[in-house]
Amino acid sequence: MRARGIITVQLEAEGSLRSGAVTRTVTFEVTPQPATVQIELPDSPVFTGSPCRSAITTPPGLPVLIEYANGLEPPVQAGSHPVTARIVSPDYTGEASATLTIAKAPISFLWLEVETVYDGGPQRPRVVTEPSDLTVVFQGPFSESDPVFGGTYIFTATASGPNHFGTSSTEFIIQPRPQSISFVPPADMTYGDAPQPLSASLDSGRPVRFEVVSGSDIAGVDSDNRLVAFRAGEVVVRAREQNPAARDYAPADPVDYTVQIARKEVPITLELPSASSVVYDGSPWSAIASADGKIFTRDITLLYNGVEHPPVLPGTYEVEALGENDRYFGQATASFTINKAPATVQVESSLAFTGNAATPSVTTTPEALTVLTRWVDPESPPVDVGTYVLEVVVEDPRYEATVLADVTILPRPLTIEPAETELVFTGSPQTLEILTDPPGVAVTQEFFAVDGPQSFGSTITEPGEYTALIEVADANYTGVTNLPVSIVPADVTLSVEVPETFIYNQLDQRPAIASDPTGVDLDWTLLKEGEPVSAAVDAGTYSFTVTPGHPGFSGVLTGEFTIQPAPLTISLSALTTVYDGSSRAPAVQTLPEEVAVSFAFSQEGAAVSEAVNAGIYTVEVSSSDPNYTGSVTETFTIERAPILISWEAPASTPVNEPLTLTALASNGYAVEYALISGEALLVDSVLTLLGSGPVVVSAQVPGDEKYQAAEPIEVTVNPLFTEAQIAVSDLFQVYNGGAIEVEVETT
Numbered sequence: 001m002r003a004r005g006i007i008t009v010q011l012e013a014e015g016s017l018r019s020g021a022v023t024r025t026v027t028f029e030v031t032p033q034p035a036t037v038q039i040e041l042p043d044s045p046v047f048t049g050s051p052c053r054s055a056i057t058t059p060p061g062l063p064v065l066i067e068y069a070n071g072l073e074p075p076v077q078a079g080s081h082p083v084t085a086r087i088v089s090p091d092y093t094g095e096a097s098a099t100l101t102i103a104k105a106p107i108s109f110l111w112l113e114v115e116t117v118y119d120g121g122p123q124r125p126r127v128v129t130e131p132s133d134l135t136v137v138f139q140g141p142f143s144e145s146d147p148v149f150g151g152t153y154i155f156t157a158t159a160s161g162p163n164h165f166g167t168s169s170t171e172f173i174i175q176p177r178p179q180s181i182s183f184v185p186p187a188d189m190t191y192g193d194a195p196q197p198l199s200a201s202l203d204s205g206r207p208v209r210f211e212v213v214s215g216s217d218i219a220g221v222d223s224d225n226r227l228v229a230f231r232a233g234e235v236v237v238r239a240r241e242q243n244p245a246a247r248d249y250a251p252a253d254p255v256d257y258t259v260q261i262a263r264k265e266v267p268i269t270l271e272l273p274s275a276s277s278v279v280y281d282g283s284p285w286s287a288i289a290s291a292d293g294k295i296f297t298r299d300i301t302l303l304y305n306g307v308e309h310p311p312v313l314p315g316t317y318e319v320e321a322l323g324e325n326d327r328y329f330g331q332a333t334a335s336f337t338i339n340k341a342p343a344t345v346q347v348e349s350s351l352a353f354t355g356n357a358a359t360p361s362v363t364t365t366p367e368a369l370t371v372l373t374r375w376v377d378p379e380s381p382p383v384d385v386g387t388y389v390l391e392v393v394v395e396d397p398r399y400e401a402t403v404l405a406d407v408t409i410l411p412r413p414l415t416i417e418p419a420e421t422e423l424v425f426t427g428s429p430q431t432l433e434i435l436t437d438p439p440g441v442a443v444t445q446e447f448f449a450v451d452g453p454q455s456f457g458s459t460i461t462e463p464g465e466y467t468a469l470i471e472v473a474d475a476n477y478t479g480v481t482n483l484p485v486s487i488v489p490a491d492v493t494l495s496v497e498v499p500e501t502f503i504y505n506q507l508d509q510r511p512a513i514a515s516d517p518t519g520v521d522l523d524w525t526l527l528k529e530g531e532p533v534s535a536a537v538d539a540g541t542y543s544f545t546v547t548p549g550h551p552g553f554s555g556v557l558t559g560e561f562t563i564q565p566a567p568l569t570i571s572l573s574a575l576t577t578v579y580d581g582s583s584r585a586p587a588v589q590t591l592p593e594e595v596a597v598s599f600a601f602s603q604e605g606a607a608v609s610e611a612v613n614a615g616i617y618t619v620e621v622s623s624s625d626p627n628y629t630g631s632v633t634e635t636f637t638i639e640r641a642p643i644l645i646s647w648e649a650p651a652s653t654p655v656n657e658p659l660t661l662t663a664l665a666s667n668g669y670a671v672e673y674a675l676i677s678g679e680a681l682l683v684d685s686v687l688t689l690l691g692s693g694p695v696v697v698s699a700q701v702p703g704d705e706k707y708q709a710a711e712p713i714e715v716t717v718n719p720l721f722t723e724a725q726i727a728v729s730d731l732f733q734v735y736n737g738g739a740i741e742v743e744v745e746t747t
Contacts, residue, residue: 107166
């Protein structure tokens with residue numbers, strides 16, 4: 001016992017066979033013990049924006065209350081802060097004090113715009129601090145103003161605040177200001193033009209001068225800053241700064257422009273042949289050119305489509321006269337045409353049909369000229385009989401002609417013969433196979449009665465005698481003939497195409513019968529076990545007779561076929577159940593569904609009519625539908641049923657008085673009792689307590705072939721007692737840090 005203050009203790013004595021338990025309450029006082037408090041301050045703390053806490057030691061584990069100038073919250077701001085620590089344990093007392101000093105935090109400086117360009121006015125850099133809400137004082141190289149001219153200068157910034165202090169210096173550079181030249185591009189010139197004024201300026205206002213840096217023999221700059229052309233060619237004119245820049249301006253880059261000086265144009269007269277167009281005759285044709293004055297010191301060049309030689313062949317020619325030197329040029333152009341000479345064309349007018357594309361002969365005057373032929377209607381070369389238009393164009397560099405000529409293709413006589421005039425009945429419309437020379441020519445067929453004008457159209461079907469009229473149906477041929485024709489009846493051969501065994505599928509099934517010829521309608525007669533049936537659906541053996549259904553055919557086919565039962569898939573579930581006194585069986589699912597099945601049970605090889613008692617069975621489930629076959633065998637288990645015990649036993653009973661135990665089993669079986677612990681006498685279901693302690697009794701029900709043994713239930717029965725007396729002394733003592741003991745006596 002280690003508490004301080006007024007202590008209350010409750011004492012309790014156990015009872016005996018002769019008396020019951022006794023309880024008594026007593027009080028006494030324990031005073032606190034002095035203790036020493038030590039305050040440990042942080043080592044040179046610096047402001048961080050977070051609370052700065054003090055650590056407390058001696059003796060360890062005691063609760064201490066730390067107070068600062070502003071209460072219980074640790075200080076955050078820079079400065080000196082008083083600290084007081086006081087023990088708040090009920091068993092100890094003690095107090096101490098100290099001073100906590102938090103130094104100002106350093107400042108981070110970021111210099112901006114430390115390099116600039118001369119602009120004619122005072123300038124200084126910019127500085128940003130972290131934190132930002134501080135007072136900043138600048139000190140530059142001059143006491144009265146900031147620097148203006150180009151150079152390197154030193155600036156210092158000092159920043160302070162309630163919790164921060166710092167200083168930083170940097171170099172500040174003013175660079176010379178760049179300057180540029182604006183040069184108005186000079187225009188291209190022609191020799192003989194007036195001098196062209198040049199214009200350029202510096203953005204700083206300083207003077208600019210001009211010079212020709214390439215082509216000084218072609219043009220120059222006069223004293224009035226004008227460009228003067230000496231002859232035709234290309235010159236480069238430059239504008240540059242007249243004097244070197246001062247320290248506050250950087251040198252300007254010169255600007256160059258290229259000027260083209262063209263030759264001055266003079267007129268040239270061009271004379272063509274006697275007419276603007278002539279007809280080819282095999283001789284060359286030429287033009288004459290001339291110019292005024294003595295500007296050109298050599299002859300003028302004449303070009304015909306870019307070539308100096310006068311042309312001979314037909315065509316259109318561009319004539320160009322050129323004269324030039326380093327100051328002047330002249331040019332004249334014209335065109336004239338040498339036309340093709342006319343030619344004569346003759347085309348073959350008629351051809352006999354051959355089955356190939358028509359190729360009439362073509363002749364020309366002069367002879368052997370190249371020609372291009374094109375069929376106008378149709379555009380492809382014609383093959384069939386008819387009249388067509390052929391266009392013939394002479395393709396020659398010297399001559400020309402175009403002719404549209406009619407060309408006629410005449411029909412050809414055709415020989416017609418039948419391959420066979422006696423046909424066999426097929427049940428389908430028939431025609432004759434006609435042989436032609438040449439083969440493959442289309443013909444029409446029409447059939448008539450032998451003894452009259454009745455027409456059967458282009459085909460015949462039924463047996464009999466006919467007359468056939470055959471005519472050529474191709475416009476490229478001519479021909480017609482009459483032929484006698486007959487159709488005789490046909491025999492039909494019947495055979496089974498597929499195996500004669502089927503699997504039950506709830507549909508009408510029977511062998512596929514092939515007929516030769518194919519497509520003949522068939523009549524069926526079916527017997528099952530000697531009885532006529534209309535369809536073969538159920539499993540079993542069938543006999544059949546098949547005959548043609550058309551009077552134009554004859555033949556018969558007999559035979560047998562079998563429909564086997566379909567396989568049945570049987571699945572069992574719920575193969576384990578619990579005994580309930582009734583007949584049990586597993587759950588069954590079939591594929592296909594809802595097919596009737598039967599059950600057969602056995603135990604240890606002996607058949608049983610049904611599964612009722614607990615135990616392990618072999619169950620066979622098989623199809624009872626004659627259209628299906630299949631079975632499955634599994635192990636089926638009926639487990640023993642559980643027994644539950646219900647028992648409401650008394651919590652206590654007087655010693656030496658008999659108590660009847662009343663537990664019940666859920667299946668009505670007798671309950672057996674057993675003494676587990678304690679002083680007592682148990683006879684069948686009667687319990688008598690003999691001692692002062694509790695007694696533990698269990699109830700259980702044994703199992704058999706139908707039920708499992710019940711889980712035992714244990715209950716505790718306590719004896720009843722009379723009350724005992726307790727006396728307590730030595731109840732006032734002084735706290736000494738150790739355990740406290742009192743004197744207790746019971747009666």
